[in-house]
Amino acid sequence: MRLHRLDITAFGPFGGSQSVDFDALSAAGLFLLHGPTGAGKTSVLDAVCYALYGAVPGTRQSGQGMTLRSDHAVGNTRTEIRLELTVAGRRLEITRQPPWERPKKRGLGTTLDKAQSWLREYDAKAAAWKDLSRSHQEIGEEITQLLGMSREQFCQVVLLPQGDFARFLRADAEARGRLLGRLFDTHRFAEVEKRLAERRRAAEAQVREGDAALLADAHRMQQAASGAMELPDLAPGEPGLTEAVLGAAAVARSTAREQLTVAHCRLTAAESAEAATERALADIREVDRLQRRFTQAQERAALLEERADGYRQAQARMERARKAEAVAPALDLRESAEADHRRAASAETHARARLPETFAGAGAAGLVAAARRAAEELGGLESARRAEQRLTELVTERTDLERQERADEEVLAEAGSWLAGWEESRTALQARIETAQEAATRSEQLGARREPTRKRLDAARMRDQLAGDTDTAAEQVRLAREQTLGAKAHWLDVREQRLNGIAAELAARLEDGVACAVCGATDHPAPARKDAGHVDREAEEEALAAYQGAEERQAERERHLGVVREALAAATAEAGDTPTDRLAAEYEEVERQYERARAEASVLHSVHEELRRAEAEHERRTADRQQAEVRAASRVGHRERLDREKALLEEELTQARGAADSVAARAAQLERQAALLTEAADSARAAEDTAQRLKDADARLADAAFRAGFDTPQAAATALLDDTAHRELQRRLDAWQSEEAAVRAVLAETDAAAAARQPAADVEAAERAAAAAARRTREAASARDAAARRCTELDRLSERATAGVRRLAPLREEYDRVARLAGLAAGTSADNERKMRLEAYVLAARLEQVAAAATVRLHRMSSGRYTLVHSADRSGRGRSGLGLHVVDAWTGRERDTSTLSGGETFFASLALALGLADVVTDEAGGVRLDTLFIDEGFGSLDDQTLDEVLDVLDSLRERDRSVGIVSHVADLRRRIHAQLEVVKGRSGSVLRQRGH
Numbered sequence: 001m002r003l004h005r006l007d008i009t010a011f012g013p014f015g016g017s018q019s020v021d022f023d024a025l026s027a028a029g030l031f032l033l034h035g036p037t038g039a040g041k042t043s044v045l046d047a048v049c050y051a052l053y054g055a056v057p058g059t060r061q062s063g064q065g066m067t068l069r070s071d072h073a074v075g076n077t078r079t080e081i082r083l084e085l086t087v088a089g090r091r092l093e094i095t096r097q098p099p100w101e102r103p104k105k106r107g108l109g110t111t112l113d114k115a116q117s118w119l120r121e122y123d124a125k126a127a128a129w130k131d132l133s134r135s136h137q138e139i140g141e142e143i144t145q146l147l148g149m150s151r152e153q154f155c156q157v158v159l160l161p162q163g164d165f166a167r168f169l170r171a172d173a174e175a176r177g178r179l180l181g182r183l184f185d186t187h188r189f190a191e192v193e194k195r196l197a198e199r200r201r202a203a204e205a206q207v208r209e210g211d212a213a214l215l216a217d218a219h220r221m222q223q224a225a226s227g228a229m230e231l232p233d234l235a236p237g238e239p240g241l242t243e244a245v246l247g248a249a250a251v252a253r254s255t256a257r258e259q260l261t262v263a264h265c266r267l268t269a270a271e272s273a274e275a276a277t278e279r280a281l282a283d284i285r286e287v288d289r290l291q292r293r294f295t296q297a298q299e300r301a302a303l304l305e306e307r308a309d310g311y312r313q314a315q316a317r318m319e320r321a322r323k324a325e326a327v328a329p330a331l332d333l334r335e336s337a338e339a340d341h342r343r344a345a346s347a348e349t350h351a352r353a354r355l356p357e358t359f360a361g362a363g364a365a366g367l368v369a370a371a372r373r374a375a376e377e378l379g380g381l382e383s384a385r386r387a388e389q390r391l392t393e394l395v396t397e398r399t400d401l402e403r404q405e406r407a408d409e410e411v412l413a414e415a416g417s418w419l420a421g422w423e424e425s426r427t428a429l430q431a432r433i434e435t436a437q438e439a440a441t442r443s444e445q446l447g448a449r450r451e452p453t454r455k456r457l458d459a460a461r462m463r464d465q466l467a468g469d470t471d472t473a474a475e476q477v478r479l480a481r482e483q484t485l486g487a488k489a490h491w492l493d494v495r496e497q498r499l500n501g502i503a504a505e506l507a508a509r510l511e512d513g514v515a516c517a518v519c520g521a522t523d524h525p526a527p528a529r530k531d532a533g534h535v536d537r538e539a540e541e542e543a544l545a546a547y548q549g550a551e552e553r554q555a556e557r558e559r560h561l562g563v564v565r566e567a568l569a570a571a572t573a574e575a576g577d578t579p580t581d582r583l584a585a586e587y588e589e590v591e592r593q594y595e596r597a598r599a600e601a602s603v604l605h606s607v608h609e610e611l612r613r614a615e616a617e618h619e620r621r622t623a624d625r626q627q628a629e630v631r632a633a634s635r636v637g638h639r640e641r642l643d644r645e646k647a648l649l650e651e652e653l654t655q656a657r658g659a660a661d662s663v664a665a666r667a668a669q670l671e672r673q674a675a676l677l678t679e680a681a682d683s684a685r686a687a688e689d690t691a692q693r694l695k696d697a698d699a700r701l702a703d704a705a706f707r708a709g710f711d712t713p714q715a716a717a718t719a720l721l722d723d724t725a726h727r728e729l730q731r732r733l734d735a736w737q738s739e740e741a742a743v744r745a746v747l748a749e750t751d752a753a754a755a756a757r758q759p760a761a762d763v764e765a766a767e768r769a770a771a772a773a774a775r776r777t778r779e780a781a782s783a784r785d786a787a788a789r790r791c792t793e794l795d796r797l798s799e800r801a802t803a804g805v806r807r808l809a810p811l812r813e814e815y816d817r818v819a820r821l822a823g824l825a826a827g828t829s830a831d832n833e834r835k836m837r838l839e840a841y842v843l844a845a846r847l848e849q850v851a852a853a854a855t856v857r858l859h860r861m862s863s864g865r866y867t868l869v870h871s872a873d874r875s876g877r878g879r880s881g882l883g884l885h886v887v888d889a890w891t892g893r894e895r896d897t898s899t900l901s902g903g904e905t906f907f908a909s910l911a912l913a914l915g916l917a918d919v920v921t922d923e924a925g926g927v928r929l930d931t932l933f934i935d936e937g938f939g940s941l942d943d944q945t946l947d948e949v950l951d952v953l954d955s956l957r958e959r960d961r962s963v964g965i966v967s968h969v970a971d972l973r974r975r976i977h978a979q980l981e982v983v984k985g986r987s988g989s990v991l992r993q994r995g996h
Contacts, residue, residue, distance in 0.1 A: 045933055
């Protein structure tokens with residue numbers, strides 16, 4: 001990968017557009033990126049990283065998105081980074097624009113523009129650029145695939161941060177493992193460890209689950225064996241559990257089978273004894289039944305003899321009842337005729353009582369004739385009824401007509417009153433509309449004056465505030481200048497003191513027999529000694545750092561003073577010299593007039609609506625008045641017609657009503673009279689008919705009683721039985737006969753008579769013996785069933801336990817194998833003597849490669865003194881594999897890298913960084929890295945070591961590489977001619993490039 005050109009616009013500290021020609025810088029092989037602290041040296045490297053990956057290095061990721069935009073950028077300038085590079089033989093151009101808030105094109109405020117990216121490739125044949133993609137994701141995947149490195153690897157390999165590698169040298173094995181794991185992407189080996197551990201835990205859980213199930217079955221077998229089975233004192237997962245459980249189960253099954261055989265023999269004996277007692281009990285119960293049967297038959301025969309007279313009386317009563325049944329129809333007929341005659345006579349008496357006295361002696365024929373005459377008179381009243389109904393309708397119409405006249409009179413009066421004031425109301429509403437329209441026009445004019453007046457007032461207030469801030473900032477600048485001058489004077493004094501005592505500092509390095517670096521002598525008879533006030537290099541650097549810090553604070557305060565003064569000038573230009581209180585009063589007056597005009601104009605719509613409603617009401621009132629006048633004219637003739645028709649009808653009804661109040665009353669009188677006469681005639685005819693039928697029934701009843709053998713009809717009626725009495729008497733006769741036959745049959749049985757001659761049977765003793773035998777049989781059967789169930793359950797559980805053991809055997813073998821592999825990969829197994837994890841083992845191999853590649857450069861930087869070596873020894877109780885030691889050729893001893901001095905640590909970490917870059921490059925597929933950057937750390941080197949380090953870096957040109965050193969060390973500006981200087985200013989930083 002080689003960088004060609006970098007264009008930066010409105011990024012970080014760069015307010016405008018800046019360009020870097022890496023081709024010109026790389027021609028020298030070694031170039032310097034320098035500038036004061038805070039100028040933006042690191043921002044150049046951030047721009048390269050952002051162009052490639054769309055993000056800045058991990059330690060500065062808070063600068064993403066809109067915060068990447070320069071504070072010095074002009075409002076409409078878009079932040080943009082464009083990088084041109086060659087990678088894998090392809091010349092590419094990447095352009096990225098982070099999201100930003102730009103001013104709106106219309107109106108006030110800002111709007112958010114999304115991030116954009118472009119990727120182009122140069123076509124050498126067509127000598128033109130062609131677009132490849134504008135997708136963030138596609139561009140990121142393409143660049144990552146071409147470079148073969150993630151953003152973190154790129155920042156470690158191309159942008160070499162020396163502080164990280166200094167920490168790497170002094171870190172423990174765990175910290176080195178984390179860094180190397182990120183760079184070499186060894187998480188897949190950690191995933192292998194994790195997967196093995198998960199498989200071990202899963203297999204262990206399955207084995208424990210199987211053992212737990214086996215123990216559960218063992219407990220069930222113990223319960224089934226009623227505690228006769230002894231369980232092994234082992235936990236799930238312990239060896240020997242399977243054999244112990246299966247052995248105990250076999251013993252329990254054998255014992256249960258023996259108990260089942262004994263219980264079966266006992267049950268057979270008990271069943272035989274129970275059968276014998278059951279047979280004896282059946283014989284005794286039969287003798288007892290026959291004895292009780294014969295005794296009961298004798299008792300029933302004696303009772304029948306006592307009741308013989310009653311039986312003969314019942315037979316005689318039944319005979320008389322059968323004879324009276326022949327007279328029953330005549331009796332029923334006579335009772336029915338008598339009842340009908342009583343009802344007809346009563347109805348006739350009631351009907352005649354309701355007739356007028358003029359009809360008291362009339363017969364049935366006279367009553368019928370009178371009813372016919374009343375009906376004829378009623379029919380003649382139908383015409384009078386219709387006339388009376390029409391008269392009622394005429395009265396209703398006359399009443400409605402009068403009500404309509406009153407309503408129309410009210411409408412005419414109300415409409416006349418309202419229409420009289422119409423012109424005055426319309427004129428008032430139109431005047432209100434004109435007033436509201438004038439207020440709306442005035443409101444628009446005042447609204448246009450509000451915003452400029454408010455802006456002038458805000459500017460005046462800002463002007464007053466900034467006037468005080470300017471004085472404060474000027475005072476701070478004056479104090480900062482004094483502090484800077486004091487710090488500079490102190491630094492010059494300390495530097496002069498160090499130069500005065502430099503001889504003592506050089507003498508501290510002299511050794512007997514070793515040539516002096518100044519004069520070359522090997523004898524040092526009187527070396528200079530450090531006095532009490534000696535100033536060393538560290539004190540001088542502290543004074544210099546204090547002076548530089550003061551100078552930066554002075555520049556920051558001067559920049560702040562300039563910003564405040566610019567803001568004050570802008571506020572004064574807008575507000576002018578008018579006092580703030582006068583501007584405030586002017587704004588308040590405009591605001592008050594504006595609000596009053598808006599309030600007056602707000603009623604315009606409501607007044608328009610009110611006028612529209614009033615006009616609609618005027619049209620409605622006018623129409624109502626016209627319609628009322630038309631209806632009043634049409635009612636005059638209608639009222640006269642109604643009066644004439646009413647007079648004619650009243651004359652006709654006076655003749656038809658007679659003495660009644662109305663035709664309806666007269667018709668009701670005739671209807672009632674006709675109904676009473678008809679009812680009385682019908683009841684008189686019914687009474688005559690029922691009297692004749694009663695006389696005929698008496699004659700037939702006397703004849704029937706004589707034929708049946710009764711002296712009078714009353715005697716026949718007395719002998720007659722109803723259905724219930726007849727059934728009850730017949731039941732008594734049948735029961736006596738049945739009981740007599742049953743008693744005779746029992747007394748004639750030979751078995752019953754023979755049993756009666758035997759002694760009384762003892763049934764209770766036989767039942768007690770049978771119950772005792774049945775109880776013994778049930779107990780034996782229960783014991784046999786329990787033994788059978790115990791055998792069945794033990795067989796079932798044993799089979800299940802045996803099947804579980806067979807299923808568990810492969811799982812147990814799998815667990816043993818996986819547990820050994822997981823322990824070996826995790827470094828916890830006894831077979832892993834160094835306790836080295838799998839990922840650490842892989843990283844140890846990578847670290848050994850890095851140490852070998854770093855030693856080549858470290859050996860040259862240290863003039864052959866130091867060599868980096870990888871150590872696989874354990875440190876304390878920790879794990880081994882990621883140790884890093886340095887071998888000192890002067891002493892021939894190996895020591896930890898944490899014992900190196902500051903300068904030694906720098907060039908050791910630089911060599912380590914370069915070696916790591918080579919190894920990571922090879923790991924990423926051999927992508928060639930032609931441009932490297934080294935960030936800071938050179939200030940800790942002395943002149944000789946600095947020369948050696950620069951020689952090593954300069955030797956990288958042999959591989960056609962260019963190395964950029966990022967540093968503010970002044971001595972490097974004399975040694976490195978190709979430079980890129982970052983100059984900071986109040987309007988932002990700028991880049992100045994100087995070639996070879």
